Amino acid sequence: MIRRTAALLLSGTVSAILGVVAQQAVAQVQIGDKGKTGTIGLYRNQRLPSDGPAPKLADGTPDLSGVWLGSGSDSADIADPKSLKPGSEVDMLPWAQKVVKGRLSKQDPEANCLPAGIPRGSPYPWRILQTPTHYFILYEGNIHSFRQIFMDGRAHPTDPDPTWYGHSVGHWEGNTLVVDTVGFNDKFWFDYKGHPHTEQLHTIERYTRTDLGHMSIEVTIDDPGTYTKPFTTVGRATLMPGAELLEYICQENNQDLPLLEGPARGPGGR
Amino acid sequence: MKPCAAFVCFLWLASVSPALAHHSAAAEFDFNAKIDLSGVVTKVEWTNPHAHFYLDVKDSSGKVMNWNLELASPNVLIRNGWKRNSLKPGDMVTVTGIRAKDNPAFGSASVITFPDGHKLTFLAAGDSER
Numbered sequence: 001m002i003r004r005t006a007a008l009l010l011s012g013t014v015s016a017i018l019g020v021v022a023q024q025a026v027a028q029v030q031i032g033d034k035g036k037t038g039t040i041g042l043y044r045n046q047r048l049p050s051d052g053p054a055p056k057l058a059d060g061t062p063d064l065s066g067v068w069l070g071s072g073s074d075s076a077d078i079a080d081p082k083s084l085k086p087g088s089e090v091d092m093l094p095w096a097q098k099v100v101k102g103r104l105s106k107q108d109p110e111a112n113c114l115p116a117g118i119p120r121g122s123p124y125p126w127r128i129l130q131t132p133t134h135y136f137i138l139y140e141g142n143i144h145s146f147r148q149i150f151m152d153g154r155a156h157p158t159d160p161d162p163t164w165y166g167h168s169v170g171h172w173e174g175n176t177l178v179v180d181t182v183g184f185n186d187k188f189w190f191d192y193k194g195h196p197h198t199e200q201l202h203t204i205e206r207y208t209r210t211d212l213g214h215m216s217i218e219v220t221i222d223d224p225g226t227y228t229k230p231f232t233t234v235g236r237a238t239l240m241p242g243a244e245l246l247e248y249i250c251q252e253n254n255q256d257l258p259l260l261e262g263p264a265r266g267p268g269g270r
Numbered sequence: 271m272k273p274c275a276a277f278v279c280f281l282w283l284a285s286v287s288p289a290l291a292h293h294s295a296a297a298e299f300d301f302n303a304k305i306d307l308s309g310v311v312t313k314v315e316w317t318n319p320h321a322h323f324y325l326d327v328k329d330s331s332g333k334v335m336n337w338n339l340e341l342a343s344p345n346v347l348i349r350n351g352w353k354r355n356s357l358k359p360g361d362m363v364t365v366t367g368i369r370a371k372d373n374p375a376f377g378s379a380s381v382i383t384f385p386d387g388h389k390l391t392f393l394a395a396g397d398s399e400r
Binding site: 042043044045046105106108110111113122123124140141142192243246247248249250252253254255256257258259260261262264265266267268269 | 295297298317318320340343344345349351371373
């Protein structure tokens with residue numbers, strides 16, 4: 001068996017590594033008779049995607065279906081320059097700066113088993129389903145919910161009721177799925193640090209399957225109620241070939257909440 | 271830090287970062303409060319967002335404290351080789367990990383070692399510390 005170690009970028013701190021792991025695709029690769037296996041995110045001994053081009057559906061539409069792990073931003077700190085598009089910066093209005101400073105970890109909606117929103121990710125995989133009129137993203141975790149993206153050409157409603165995942169319409173630009181979402185409530189946090197938003201939030205997600213096993217995800221976040229200018233995050237996802245979604249009902253036995261102390265911060269403390 | 275073999279880093283991460291999940295581990299656990307417990311498993315909760323097991327630990331005076339020890343979620347454990355009965359009531363085990371900041375009998379289990387030497391970790395089944 002040939003064994004090689006793929007690049008796992010490690011900086012000197014635990015927190016930096018923690019930030020990487022949720023989006024980390026492949027930490028170790030083993031190549032044997034049955035194809036490549038290795039670690040994807042938190043998961044060991046997984047089948048790794050084969051090399052090859054991004055597939056297409058019979059009508060030529062890019063095929064994004066499958067179980068994926070990864071996200072479009074740094075879930076520990078969305079403002080970390082390492083997960084921002086070059087030239088982008090997160091510049092909060094004064095009220096938002098004050099809110100971030102005052103937030104506590106135990107107030108994090110995700111810690112309360114509420115949705116992570118967009119584009120915050122989790123260590124759990126998700127699946128994209130494509131139908132002619134609707135695309136769905138099925139989330140294993142956070143919170144075992146789903147998003148629906150209307151692909152039938154409809155417009156956003158003029159006065160949408162605010163919701164956790166908003167109202168999403170999608171279209172294709174070449175091989176990139178562009179998802180435009182408005183109608184968010186103001187409840188979810190962009191990250192463990194508690195970066196906020198208002199109901200004015202407008203996101204544009206760009207999903208590009210760059211090859212068989214990988215997808216790039218860019219998300220432009222425009223919320224003039226919270227940030228002085230739009231910014232764009234960059235992330236990626238890795239296909240988990242053969243994987244199936246499992247159940248994750250966060251509300252079942254959430255014993256952690258009363259034990260969370262102190263200011264909102266990432267898993268490793270940053 | 272000198273870059274280490276990626277898999278070793280993964281395991282090290284598993285041992286120091288108990289909750290890459292739905293809440294901040296740094297807010298819940300004292301990374302410096304290491305625990306090293308031996309006792310008998312009294313209950314296993316195969317639940318989300320974390321599996322838990324409970325361990326009766328006897329101190330030097332004979333007093334028994336029932337610890338609540340946290341693991342990853344069942345979906346993570348299953349993909350990493352755990353089964354729901356990998357750990358059962360009645361098992362005698364040694365557990366290393368870290369303690370919660372706000373509960374003296376609550377911890378995050380890094381490594382569970384059985385008398386025959388086989389190990390389970392917060393994330394994975396198998397002798398994965400080596």
